[in-house]
Each structure stands twice: as structure tokens, then as C-alpha cells.
Amino acid sequence: MNRGFRGYIMVDQVTIQKQVVVQEQKLKDFCNKVWMKLGVPPQDAKITTDVLVLADLRGIESHGVARLPRYYADLKNGWTTPTNQSKIVKETKATAMIDGGQSLGQVVGHKGMQLAMKKAKETAVGIVSVRNSHHYGIAGYYSLMALEHDLIGVSMTNAAPLVVPTFGRNAVLGTNPISLTAPAGKERAFVLDMATSVVPRGKLEVYDRQGKKMPPGWAVDKTGRGTEDAHTVLDALSNRLGGGILPLGGEGEEHSGHKGYGLALMVDVLSGVLSGAATGLGVDVNKEKPNVGHFFMALDPAAFRPLDEFKRDMDRLARELKDSPKAEGQSRIYVHGEKSYARMEKFRKEGIPLGPKVVEAMKQVGTEIGVPWLG
Numbered sequence: 001m002n003r004g005f006r007g008y009i010m011v012d013q014v015t016i017q018k019q020v021v022v023q024e025q026k027l028k029d030f031c032n033k034v035w036m037k038l039g040v041p042p043q044d045a046k047i048t049t050d051v052l053v054l055a056d057l058r059g060i061e062s063h064g065v066a067r068l069p070r071y072y073a074d075l076k077n078g079w080t081t082p083t084n085q086s087k088i089v090k091e092t093k094a095t096a097m098i099d100g101g102q103s104l105g106q107v108v109g110h111k112g113m114q115l116a117m118k119k120a121k122e123t124a125v126g127i128v129s130v131r132n133s134h135h136y137g138i139a140g141y142y143s144l145m146a147l148e149h150d151l152i153g154v155s156m157t158n159a160a161p162l163v164v165p166t167f168g169r170n171a172v173l174g175t176n177p178i179s180l181t182a183p184a185g186k187e188r189a190f191v192l193d194m195a196t197s198v199v200p201r202g203k204l205e206v207y208d209r210q211g212k213k214m215p216p217g218w219a220v221d222k223t224g225r226g227t228e229d230a231h232t233v234l235d236a237l238s239n240r241l242g243g244g245i246l247p248l249g250g251e252g253e254e255h256s257g258h259k260g261y262g263l264a265l266m267v268d269v270l271s272g273v274l275s276g277a278a279t280g281l282g283v284d285v286n287k288e289k290p291n292v293g294h295f296f297m298a299l300d301p302a303a304f305r306p307l308d309e310f311k312r313d314m315d316r317l318a319r320e321l322k323d324s325p326k327a328e329g330q331s332r333i334y335v336h337g338e339k340s341y342a343r344m345e346k347f348r349k350e351g352i353p354l355g356p357k358v359v360e361a362m363k364q365v366g367t368e369i370g371v372p373w374l375g
């Protein structure tokens with residue numbers, strides 16, 4: 001046993017014992033009931049729930065049902081409209097511009113990707129730009145939709161300013177994720193789904209909830225120096241006191257922090273500037289009008305070459321990577337998405353493990369709104 005960060009007792013067994021394992025459907029039923037109590041129509045409740053639970057199934061606990069209380073509060077406070085108010089405001093054969101009407105980000109995102117896929121099937125490519133939306137959860141949910149139709153899928157979103165630009169000490173950009181999926185044949189599809197920061201905010205929240213010290217190189221304090229104290233960073237970010245999460249590549253130029261910074265900015269150009277949504281310091285800052293922007297693209301590989309050839313070469317490339325020599329001490333090389341597919345199979349069979357604080361927060365929401373936890 002060791003007494004760690006902020007006096008918490010760090011015993012893995014205790015943490016494990018306190019985890020609650022919940023079956024996927026039970027968890028979905030609870031979430032659906034919460035949304036519907038708040039006036040969300042059943043089909044939109046299902047989409048919102050599916051995005052959250054898919055994150056947990058894929059092992060992205062930072063973006064799973066742990067976020068339900070936040071979306072719940074936004075709906076309760078009237079900051080998110082429970083019914084889908086989004087509208088297509090401009091359209092060409094291959095592109096569309098959607099105003100999200102401050103509806104649930106997941107519902108708007110689903111609509112955006114559906115439209116991009118429809119256009120890709122008709123013209124080879126579909127690009128949809130979205131403004132006036134909300135936090136949409138994991139970027140990968142939307143790009144994964146494209147795989148069901150043998151399309152390449154791209155999904156990006158800007159997000160509240162949490163990331164410090166290279167040589168800066170205040171957060172200006174979001175953790176702005178990028179996801180790209182590509183279908184394969186016998187191998188698993190390529191599913192890249194990543195924040196453009198070293199870690200997403202949710203990971204800091206996980207460390208804070210567990211009272212653990214963060215690994216070095218994730219964040220800086222208000223002076224711009226590295227820190228391992230997740231609670232202080234989150235607190236400073238909430239109160240705009242300075243400091244924040246580092247872009248992919250970390251501090252300074254030595255490990256290419258400037259490239260991660262560039263990727264985050266690229267996402268803001270495509271999600272924010274292109275759509276006319278908020279950008280940089282303006283994203284998701286006014287809770288009453290977060291004006292988050294998204295970018296979706298679907299691309300039909302069959303417009304370039306026969307689909308079976310594309311898939312065959314995806315398989316070959318994946319095998320080349322996985323069969324290449326392993327580093328000392330390592331037994332396996334993964335292709336992006338592979339570990340998440342394995343987790344999904346396990347959690348679907350055995351149930352989804354949830355931390356005690358997540359369960360406590362869900363129970364509290366349930367009590368407030370009259371939906372019994374797993375009742």
C-alpha cells in the first residue's frame with residue numbers, strides 16, 4: 001500500500017473491488033430513461049446513449065457514461081435543446097452545412113455523418129460542416145458509422161480551450177480530436193481515434209477521481225512548467241487561471257509539440273472556421289451557447305479502385321506492421337482500433353466496469369430525476 005497524491009490510499013485491489021460491472025443493455029436502459037425524462041425523443045435518446053456506451057465498451061472511460069451528469073445538467077439547464085433543432089442551411093452535391101440549433105451534439109453529429117455518407121454513395125465524397133452544436137463525445141463513433149457502408153470515415157470536432165500552444169502558458173485550443181476509419185477485409189478495420197493533445201481532459205479527470213498523480217509530460221501549470229497534479233490543472237482550467245494540457249508531442253519543440261499544436265489548429269480550422277462555429281478561446285465557454293463545430297467526411301474507396309483490392313491492400317499493410325519485429329520486451333504490434341475491438345468483445349460478454357465515483361454520480365442523477373439506477 002502507498003499513500004499517494006493528495007492523501008488517497010492507492011491499493012489496486014480496493015479500486016477493483018469498488019468497481020461495479022454493469023451489463024451493456026442495463027446501462028443503456030438507464031441512460032435512455034434519463035434522456036427521455038428530460039424530453040429527448042426515444043430515437044435521439046438511443047443515439048446519445050449509444051455514443052456514451054460505445055466509449056465505455058471501447059475502453060475510453062473518460063468519454064463514457066462518466067459524462068452523463070454533464071449532458072444531464074446541460075439539458076436540465078436548458079442549454080441543450082432536447083428535441084433536434086438542427087437544420088441544413090447550405091448544400092451542394094458533395095457538401096452540406098448544418099446549424100446544430102444547440103441540440104445534443106451526438107444527435108447532430110449522427111445526422112452530419114449520415115448526410116456525409118449519403119453524399120459519398122452518390123458522388124464518391126461527402127463533407128459536412130457543423131456549427132452551433134455541443135460536445136459530441138468520442139470522434140470515433142461517427143467515423144465508425146462509415147465502415148458499415150465500406151466507406152472511409154473522418155470525424156473531427158473542436159472543443160473548449162484546454163491545450164497550451166507551444167511556447168505558451170495559457171490554454172487556447174481544445175483537445176480537438178481526429179478520427180479516421182478505413183475498411184479492411186480479413187483484418188480489423190483501421191480505427192484511428194485520438195485527441196490532438198497528449199491526453200484528453202477526461203484522462204485528467206480519471207486521475208483526479210482516483211486521486212492519482214499524472215505521469216510527467218501531460219500538462220503545465222500557470223507558469224508554463226510541467227506538473228503532475230491533475231486536480232490543480234483541472235481547477236486552474238475551470239477558473240481560467242492559466243496552464244493546461246500539452247499538445248501531442250509535449251512541451252516545447254524537442255519532441256515535436258509544435259506538430260501536435262498544428263494538428264489541433266487544423267481541427268479548429270476545419271471544424272470551427274469552416275463552419276463559422278466558435279474557435280479557440282470561444283469554444284464551449286458560454287455554457288448557454290457553446291457553439292461547438294464538427295467536421296465529417298465520407299469517402300468511397302470504390303470511386304478510386306475496386307473495393308476488394310483496397311481491402312486486400314489494407315489487410316496486407318496491417319499484416320506487414322503486425323508481423324514486423326517486436327521491440328525487446330514486447331510481444332505484439334497493434335493496428336489502431338484493434339485493442340478497442342478486443343475490449344468491446346470482452347465487455348459485451350462480461351459487462352462494463354465502472355468506477356465507484358461514476359456510479360455514485362449516475363445514482364445521484366437517477367435519484368434527482370426519478371429513474372432508479374439499474375432498476
Ligand SMILES: NC(=O)c1ccc[n+]([C@@H]2O[C@H](COP(=O)([O-])OP(=O)(O)OC[C@H]3O[C@@H](n4cnc5c(N)ncnc54)[C@H](O)[C@@H]3O)[C@@H](O)[C@H]2O)c1
Nearest residue numbers: 137138139159175177191192193194195200334335336337
Ligand atoms: N469530443 C471531444 O471534445 C473530445 C476531445 C478529445 C478527445 N476525445 C475522445 O477521447 C478519446 C480518447 O482519445 P485519446 O487520444 O486518449 O486516445 P488513445 O490514446 O487511447 O488512442 C489513440 C488511438 O491509438 C490507438 N492505439 C492505442 N494503443 C495503440 C497501440 N499500442 N498501437 C496502435 N494503436 C494504438 C487507439 O485505438 C486509438 O485509435 C477519443 O475517442 C477521442 O475522440 C473527444
